[in-house]
Structure formats: structure tokens, C-alpha cells
Amino acid sequence: MIITITGLPGSGKTTIAKELARHLHIKHYSMGELVRKIARRKKISVLQLTKKNNKLADEMDRLQKEIAKTHRDAIIDSRLGAYLIKNARAKIYIHAPLKTRVTRISERDRISYKEAMHQTLAREREELGHYKKEYNIDYRNKNLYNISLNTDKLKVEQATKKLINEINGLK
Incomplete structure (x- = not known):
């Protein structure tokens, strides 16, 4: 079974995807982790990397x-x-x-809340503009999905259990 997980930065999608993969005994692929690894290797921000590298987006899609x-x-x-x-x-x-996501990003990336807020808003603005221009979509449109989960008050294990139940309920 192929499962896609999408969400805004800091929503918990990669953390939850890893846990879901562990529970379902299937492989997990994170495009975000791959991009962050490339950015770290080049010693630039994710935003800088994605702004200056159109071939990267094509390669990630492929x-x-x-x-x-x-x-x-x-x-x-x-x-x-x-x-x-x-x-x-x-x-x-x-x-x-947003506040929950920025707090998570601040902790994950070991940066100040203020810097995380700045980076998050800039990244979202850039990504949303890019996806609208290149694909004519808004990935926040819930009509693209058959499962939606708010992770604000959920621990990873709770979110994973909810998703497993939802997935099992799909026809």
C-alpha cells in the first residue's frame, strides 16, 4: 500500500510518518529530510536551496x-x-x-522561536507561491486528501493510532 503524508512545516508529518512506517512495517521516504540534508551539506538554508535550484524540484518529483x-x-x-x-x-x-509548528521547528532546529517564525513564514510563502505557479495547486486544500489530522494536542503515538484506524477504514 502506498501512503502519502503531507503537511505544513512543523506539523509533525515526518515524525508521524516514521512512526507509522514502523507500525506498518513498511519503508518511509522523506523528501523534506533529503532536502534538509542537501542544504546542510551546502551550508545554506532550505529556503535558499529551493529558491536557487529548480532542477532539485524536478528530481524530487521524479x-x-x-x-x-x-x-x-x-x-x-x-x-x-x-x-x-x-x-x-x-x-x-x-x-x-502556527504557534505549535513554530515551537516544534525551533526545538528541532535549535534556533530561537523568533527565527523559527521568520523562517517558517518565509518558507511557507515561498513554497505556496512556487506550487501555485509550477503546479497550479495549493497543497493545503483538504480536497486532495482522504485523511486529515490535527496534531496540535496529540502525542506521536496517539496520532499514529488514529491514522492506522483511519487507514484501516479506507476501502
Whole structure:
């Protein structure tokens, strides 16, 4: 079964995707982690990397489609997973309020709350503009998904259990 997980920065999508993959015993692919790793290696921010590298976006799109074609079971977490992978059984949208997401990013990246807020808002603005221009979509549109989960008050294990129940309920 192919599962896509999408969400705004700091919503918990990658953390939850990893836990879901562990519970379901399937492979997890995080496009965000891959981009962050490339940015760290180049010693630039994710925003700087994505702004100056259009080929990166094309490669990430190709990679996601290839994973979906060559794997019977996989979890792919990315902004465009639900849009790019039409045959995914579960298309999950993870969301949380801005303050919660910024706090998580601040802790994850070990930066101040103020810096995390600045980076998050800039990144969201940039990504939303890019996806609208390049794909004519708003990945926040819940009509793209068959499962939506607010992670604001949930621990990872609670979110994972809810998602497993939702996935099992899909036809």
C-alpha cells in the first residue's frame, strides 16, 4: 500500500510518518529530510536551496513517482505526494496551528522561536507561491486528501493510532 503524508512545516508529518512506517512495517521516504540534508551539506538554508535550484524540484518529483511505481508498500512524506501520486491508497494531510509548528521547528532546529517564525513564514510563502505557479495547486486544500489530522494536542503515538484506524477504514 502506498501512503502519502503531507503537511505544513512543523506539523509533525515526518515524525508521524516514521512512526507509522514502523507500525506498518513498511519503508518511509522523506523528501523534506533529503532536502534538509542537501542544504546542510551546502551550508545554506532550505529556503535558499529551493529558491536557487529548480532542477532539485524536478528530481524530487521524479523520485516520488519512481518510489510509488517500484514499491508495493511505502510511505512518502512530501508537500506534493497526494498530487503527484494519484494511486496512493491513503493521502494524509497533517496540520497544527502556527504557534505549535513554530515551537516544534525551533526545538528541532535549535534556533530561537523568533527565527523559527521568520523562517517558517518565509518558507511557507515561498513554497505556496512556487506550487501555485509550477503546479497550479495549493497543497493545503483538504480536497486532495482522504485523511486529515490535527496534531496540535496529540502525542506521536496517539496520532499514529488514529491514522492506522483511519487507514484501516479506507476501502
